[in-house]
Amino acid sequence: AQSVTQLDSQVPVFEEAPVELRCNYSSSVSVYLFWYVQYPNQGLQLLLKYLSGSTLVESINGFEAEFNKSQTSFHLRKPSVHISDTAEYFCAVTRSGSARQLTFGSGTQLTVLP
Amino acid sequence: DTGVSQDPRHKITKRGQNVTFRCDPISEHNRLYWYRQTLGQGPEFLTYFQNEAQLEKSRLLSDRFSAERPKGSFSTLEIQRTEQGDSAMYLCASSQDTVQETQYFGPGTRLLVL
Numbered sequence: 001a002q003s004v005t006q007l008d009s010q011v012p013v014f015e016e017a018p019v020e021l022r023c024n025y026s027s028s029v030s031v032y033l034f035w036y037v038q039y040p041n042q043g044l045q046l047l048l049k050y051l052s053g054s055t056l057v058e059s060i061n062g063f064e065a066e067f068n069k070s071q072t073s074f075h076l077r078k079p080s081v082h083i084s085d086t087a088e089y090f091c092a093v094t095r096s097g098s099a100r101q102l103t104f105g106s107g108t109q110l111t112v113l114p
Numbered sequence: 115d116t117g118v119s120q121d122p123r124h125k126i127t128k129r130g131q132n133v134t135f136r137c138d139p140i141s142e143h144n145r146l147y148w149y150r151q152t153l154g155q156g157p158e159f160l161t162y163f164q165n166e167a168q169l170e171k172s173r174l175l176s177d178r179f180s181a182e183r184p185k186g187s188f189s190t191l192e193i194q195r196t197e198q199g200d201s202a203m204y205l206c207a208s209s210q211d212t213v214q215e216t217q218y219f220g221p222g223t224r225l226l227v228l
Binding site: 004006009034036042043044045046049090092100101102103104105106107 | 154159169205207217219
């Protein structure tokens with residue numbers, strides 16, 4: 001079985017500042033890792049994913065995450081946030097190769113302040 | 115691409131009543147998942163289908179819960195004799211059966227049991 005820990009439940013940050021949302025996972029097998037974002041009153045949207053290959057993955061809106069196998073982490077970063085990035089962010093894991101159900105962390109609420 | 119749709123978006127019911135939710139996946143997706151999300155938590159896996167076959171069920175899915183996908187297209191999730199603890203957001207996701215599958219989520223059905 002897999003598990004995910006998101007270490008921060010709330011992250012307030014000022015606009016144009018950098019941000020890091022932390023995610024650690026636990027698994028005895030190889031995994032795929034995902035970050036989903038949930039805007040108010042909307043469904044979950046895939047932000048980025050790591051399946052294999054380069055350990056650094058990027059999204060189209062400036063977020064990036066790095067898979068660190070030795071530290072079992074998949075932290076999400078953005079060098080300069082916007083007000084519109086305010087949302088809840090969920091890290092998720094599934095075992096690789098025959099992906100089925102996702103195991104999610106408890107989420108991090110990112111609030112970007114003007 | 116119309117995305118994953120769910121109906122209804124909101125449901126208020128009295129304890130003891132039965133409720134049924136519907137999910138329409140992305141048309142070419144043969145996998146369909148149900149998750150439950152309570153306030154302040156990440157989604158938790160309930161069950162998934164490959165075409166019309168229900169292949170996995172979480173222990174969270176008590177015998178009051180039943181899910182079907184009769185023709186391998188839309189799915190229904192029924193909760194019998196609802197309890198206040200069933201109040202949650204019920205999320206549906208779909209994906210293609212590939213090694214690198216990505217799950218796409220619907221907007222969810224928010225259930226409130228009074």
